[in-house]
Amino acid sequence: MGGAARAAYLLRKDLRIELRKKESVAAMTFFGVLVLVILNVAQGPGRQADPETAAGVLWVAVIFSAVLGLGRVFARERENGCISALLASPMAPGSIFVAKALVNLTLMVLSQLVLVPVFFALFGQGLSGGALGLVPSLLLVDAGFSAAGTLLSAVSAGTRRNEVLLPILLFPLVLPLVALAVKATGAALAGRPAPELAGLLEPLAAFVLIYATAGYLLFPSVIREG
Amino acid sequence: MTSQTFVVLAYMAIWAGLAAYVVGLARRQHRLARRIEALAERIRPGEG
Amino acid sequence: MTLRRSAILPALSAVLVPAAVAMVFFYAPLERTMGVVQKIFYFHLPLAGVAFLSFLVACVSGILYLVRRERRWDAWGAAAVELGVVLTTLVLVTGSLWGRPIWNTWWTWDPRLTTSLILWFIYTACLILRSAVEDEGRRATYCAVVAVAGFVDVPIVFLSARLFRSIHPTVIRSDSVGLEPAMIWTLLVCAAAVLVLWAGLLGLRRSLHLQEAALSDLRALAERAR
Numbered sequence: 001m002g003g004a005a006r007a008a009y010l011l012r013k014d015l016r017i018e019l020r021k022k023e024s025v026a027a028m029t030f031f032g033v034l035v036l037v038i039l040n041v042a043q044g045p046g047r048q049a050d051p052e053t054a055a056g057v058l059w060v061a062v063i064f065s066a067v068l069g070l071g072r073v074f075a076r077e078r079e080n081g082c083i084s085a086l087l088a089s090p091m092a093p094g095s096i097f098v099a100k101a102l103v104n105l106t107l108m109v110l111s112q113l114v115l116v117p118v119f120f121a122l123f124g125q126g127l128s129g130g131a132l133g134l135v136p137s138l139l140l141v142d143a144g145f146s147a148a149g150t151l152l153s154a155v156s157a158g159t160r161r162n163e164v165l166l167p168i169l170l171f172p173l174v175l176p177l178v179a180l181a182v183k184a185t186g187a188a189l190a191g192r193p194a195p196e197l198a199g200l201l202e203p204l205a206a207f208v209l210i211y212a213t214a215g216y217l218l219f220p221s222v223i224r225e226g
Numbered sequence: 227m228t229s230q231t232f233v234v235l236a237y238m239a240i241w242a243g244l245a246a247y248v249v250g251l252a253r254r255q256h257r258l259a260r261r262i263e264a265l266a267e268r269i270r271p272g273e274g
Numbered sequence: 275m276t277l278r279r280s281a282i283l284p285a286l287s288a289v290l291v292p293a294a295v296a297m298v299f300f301y302a303p304l305e306r307t308m309g310v311v312q313k314i315f316y317f318h319l320p321l322a323g324v325a326f327l328s329f330l331v332a333c334v335s336g337i338l339y340l341v342r343r344e345r346r347w348d349a350w351g352a353a354a355v356e357l358g359v360v361l362t363t364l365v366l367v368t369g370s371l372w373g374r375p376i377w378n379t380w381w382t383w384d385p386r387l388t389t390s391l392i393l394w395f396i397y398t399a400c401l402i403l404r405s406a407v408e409d410e411g412r413r414a415t416y417c418a419v420v421a422v423a424g425f426v427d428v429p430i431v432f433l434s435a436r437l438f439r440s441i442h443p444t445v446i447r448s449d450s451v452g453l454e455p456a457m458i459w460t461l462l463v464c465a466a467a468v469l470v471l472w473a474g475l476l477g478l479r480r481s482l483h484l485q486e487a488a489l490s491d492l493r494a495l496a497e498r499a500r
Contacts, residue, residue: 151423155416159406168402169420172395173427176434183438203434214426218419221340225412229311229375236314236371237295240321243364244471251478258485265489269496 006091010099015106024069029111032065033118040122052186054123059178059185061115062108062138063145067167069107070149073100074157083223093220097150101215104146112138133188133197140204141181147211148173154222177207283474290467294460302460311375316460318368320468321361322390328358328472329393333425336418345487348414351421352404353479355397357472362394385435392431396424410487 018024039057043049049057077083086096116131116138149170156165184200298316305312335351338344369387370380381387400420407413453461 148423151419155403155419158412158416159403160408161406165399165403165406168399169396172392172399173424175392175395176427176431179438180434200437203430203437206433207430210426210430211423214423218340218422221415222419225415229309232371232375233310233313236368237317239367239371240317240364243360243367247360248475251475251482255482258482258489261489265492265496 004095007095007099007102010086010091010096011102014099014103018103018107024072025107025110027072028065028069028107029114031068032061032111032115035061035064036115036118036122048125049123051190052182054119055182055185055189057123058115058119058134059141059182061119062112062141063171063174063178065111065115066104066108066142066145066149067170069111070104070146070153070170071156071163071166073104073150074153075162077157087223093223094216096223097216097219100154101146101150101212104150105142108142108146109139112142134185136197136201137181137184137188137204140201140208141177144177144204144208144211145174147208147215151211151215151219151222154219158222158225177204180204283470283477286470287467287474290463290470294464294467297460297463302457303454305457308376311372314368314372316464317468318365318372319461320465321368322365322386323465324468324472325358325361325365325390325393328354328361328476329397329421329425329428331476332358332397332421336421339414339418340422343411345410345414346484348410348417349480349483349487350476351414351417352483353476355400355404355417355421356479357476359394359397359401361472362390362397365390366394383435383438385432388435388438389428389431392427393424396420396427400424410490 036057039060043053043057074083077086087093116134120131149166152169152173153166156162156169159165180200180203184197184204187197187200294316298313302313302316304310332351332354335347335354339347339351366387369390373382374380400417403420404413404417407416
């Protein structure tokens, strides 16, 4: 099996586990919806959010729910002692990274299939842009978040304060990602033209590339610490 | 608060901050020295 | 492991620091638009530069540790991260105190301040991570990974902060005032003072780290010899 084939194998196995039990996806989605509801309540009754504020709300819900899913990825492997098994296999650590990151990406996308409609239901009044304009920024942020998140969740999984440490490590890193995503989404929700949005997406793409590379290179060192 | 107050505060913050850090380092160094002493005590009597 | 304590750096600091402060208050002319508050800038800028340098050292040490796995690289890295956080804290405080009387705001999303803030969060998280890992090897590896992953974020943060601003033209520009020669000299002396101070403290912290690690080794040996 080549490296890519092995990564695909691991990816399919993980996805099968996640989707059969649905525990991660369900928890992530549920928590995300909860955050949306809380923020809707927090903004006060009868208030209508402008496009950028609404965009901010969506992204808060997305990243908080995503961090929940990320935390589980390596926790489960450690519980079952699978990490050593993975390392003993002929699979390159870099491929493990790719597979795990793609699993996270899939989980994020799946939960967003629910979160985005709920978001429009709660915050949609007065927003001219549709859900379609959100797709590019959602995908890019999901990819970037998964890349950085997979690397850092492997780090935090090896510590005593796993759950607390992951957001502490990850959120500062992805802050620029979130800031740009809010801008791009806000513009999309305000119905701005496409070329304007494209310029905002470039740094997002740069982030994804940089962290996919950095993650691929650094992950082996982390995972070898067991 | 006049502008001068801000300048004074800023410089005080810089030197207080650096001094606090240096003091912290010094205290850590002292603790280390004490632990070395304790370890030496443990080893010396043990070897008689 | 020899710990040479040369007196050069402390002696230089003892000379440069008072000289710098004296120049700031007695030699540098009063700036036309900002008045006496501008004098904060003479240390604010070097502090920011040296903090950035410290994080660069942490990143490079991290890479060297991951490649060579030698304790001394972890020592340099740990010292650099800690000093970087201390200096960045001062940067944020002085920046805030500078901004308040001039632009009537305690905070501005200026690209450089934003980068400093994010770096502060990233590397403080790194320090928290260090305290959460018992095993020396694992701690060193994790810290190295975070130091590298964090530093790689810097260009993106800077870029995205600039993009952020271009959409909000009302955000204030910072120190783009022209500098007279006397001001430049003062700035250079302050920069030298901060640089020498940093180098001295870095060496001190690094040797403290090495001593503590050596003590741990000795203790482990003593335990086993019982």
